[in-house]
Amino acid sequence: MTPPAKTSANPLFLRDEELRQGIEMLFYAYRDFIAEPDAILRRSGFGRAHHRVIYFVGRYPDTTVSALLDILQITKQSLSRVLGQLVRDGYIQQVKGPQDRRQRLLRLTEKGRDMELKLTEDQRARFARAYRDAGVEAVDGFRKVMLGLLTRDEDRDRFKRLDNGSR
Amino acid sequence: MTPPAKTSANPLFLRDEELRQGIEMLFYAYRDFIAEPDAILRRSGFGRAHHRVIYFVGRYPDTTVSALLDILQITKQSLSRVLGQLVRDGYIQQVKGPQDRRQRLLRLTEKGRDMELKLTEDQRARFARAYRDAGVEAVDGFRKVMLGLLTRDEDRDRFKRLDNGSR
DNA sequence: AATATACGTCAGCATTGTTGACATATATCG
DNA sequence: CGATATATGTCAACAATGCTGACGTATATT
Numbered sequence: 001m002t003p004p005a006k007t008s009a010n011p012l013f014l015r016d017e018e019l020r021q022g023i024e025m026l027f028y029a030y031r032d033f034i035a036e037p038d039a040i041l042r043r044s045g046f047g048r049a050h051h052r053v054i055y056f057v058g059r060y061p062d063t064t065v066s067a068l069l070d071i072l073q074i075t076k077q078s079l080s081r082v083l084g085q086l087v088r089d090g091y092i093q094q095v096k097g098p099q100d101r102r103q104r105l106l107r108l109t110e111k112g113r114d115m116e117l118k119l120t121e122d123q124r125a126r127f128a129r130a131y132r133d134a135g136v137e138a139v140d141g142f143r144k145v146m147l148g149l150l151t152r153d154e155d156r157d158r159f160k161r162l163d164n165g166s167r
Numbered sequence: 168m169t170p171p172a173k174t175s176a177n178p179l180f181l182r183d184e185e186l187r188q189g190i191e192m193l194f195y196a197y198r199d200f201i202a203e204p205d206a207i208l209r210r211s212g213f214g215r216a217h218h219r220v221i222y223f224v225g226r227y228p229d230t231t232v233s234a235l236l237d238i239l240q241i242t243k244q245s246l247s248r249v250l251g252q253l254v255r256d257g258y259i260q261q262v263k264g265p266q267d268r269r270q271r272l273l274r275l276t277e278k279g280r281d282m283e284l285k286l287t288e289d290q291r292a293r294f295a296r297a298y299r300d301a302g303v304e305a306v307d308g309f310r311k312v313m314l315g316l317l318t319r320d321e322d323r324d325r326f327k328r329l330d331n332g333s334r
Numbered sequence: 335a336a337t338a339t340a341c342g343t344c345a346g347c348a349t350t351g352t353t354g355a356c357a358t359a360t361a362t363c364g
Numbered sequence: 365c366g367a368t369a370t371a372t373g374t375c376a377a378c379a380a381t382g383c384t385g386a387c388g389t390a391t392a393t394t
Contacts, residue, residue, distance in 0.1 A: 015295075016291070018294075018298070019291045019294045019298070020226065020287075021310075022297075022298070023222075023287065024226070024325065025310065027219070028317055028325075029193065030193060030197045032317055032318040035318070042352090046380090047379080047380045048380080048381080049380075049381060049382090050380095052194070055190075059191070064340080064341095065340070066339095066340065073198055073202070074382070075383065076340095077344095077382090077383080078381065078382055080342065080343075082380090082381080097340090100339090100391080100392070101391060102341070102391045102392070103340065103341080103391095104342095123186075124183070124187070124190070127185075127186045127189040127190065127316070130189075130314075130315030131186070131312065134308065134311040134315050137304075138311040139185075139308065140305070141301065141304060141305030141306065141308020141312075142305075142309045142313070143192065144300075144301040144305040144309070145298065145306060146192040146193070147192070148296060148297030148301050149196045149199065149200065149293055149297045150195055150196060150199055151202070152199075155195050155199075159192065209383090213349095215349080216349075216350060216351085217349095231371080231372095232371070232372060232373095233370095233371065233372085241351070242352065243372075243373080244351090244353085244374085245350065245351055245352075247373065248349095248350080249349090249350080264371090267360080267370090268359080268360060268361085269361070269370070269371040269372065270360095270371065
């Protein structure tokens, strides 16, 4: 009838400690991950939301507004504000969908591409270093856990196995 | 003199693809990670910033304001706003530091503890599921990579190896 | 022809970050 | 002891980015 004790001999406590470490690692990693882009954006008069839009438009050229909304999980009004600025300032170009002419397909301009590379430079370097130091096996474990954290299968599907063609 | 081609035979492209998948996994994981707490907070009239304060005060009882600022990496004015609300609403209690009486040591009240558990319930369940599905080896890799992503050694030091006492 | 969908827009509000300035209590140093 | 540094708090203004609600237009589908 005694409550679970918080000692290292208690497996329930160990488990909670492990889970909380995960929570915190995610917090710290994300905090550090956005620090450098945020500083760059600040100097350019933009914010984190602009970065996300630039990133995913660069990643999925000719994507639709709906698809972008589904990725970002924000309202169209929130997206509209930053997207409008990026279009007006010449970072993103909109073209009517060839099949469905209601769509506005999004793509980066040269200027947008330059900005995208500048913004993700630190983030890519950060992953390059972490991956290199941890080793391929650890990277595989990292991916497994990260995918397990996601809510939707459709998001997991975005990460098809990397193939180096050596078959 | 040809530029690097974006084909699956090109190792540079493969590498960039791998790094970008890392970037995106972090984005999606974080997005999903905060969705449920955000919804709860919204109903309680709080925001994400309140969650972070409640979480870390719960994690490090009797921590100082400075230590909390160092974790959150925000200004004291930003912290002050949410911390003040949490103290006024009875979630957090402040006591003068016994050694250094300039300090205001922070700890959760019963009410604060309840809220903390409610807020992290989904996050802990999320990690429990991801860890279980991925396996212990993957978890180890996950931790290695996550720690590699951090900027500061002092943050890495927060994650001492888990010890199950079986030595 | 009616209805649904894709997208845009205006307006207002809340949260959360910032900078800058200033105040108080307490600790430390010379 | 007196000067200085540190820990914390506070007021004010501003910017970015979420949200809800309402309404409008163009195009596709039924």
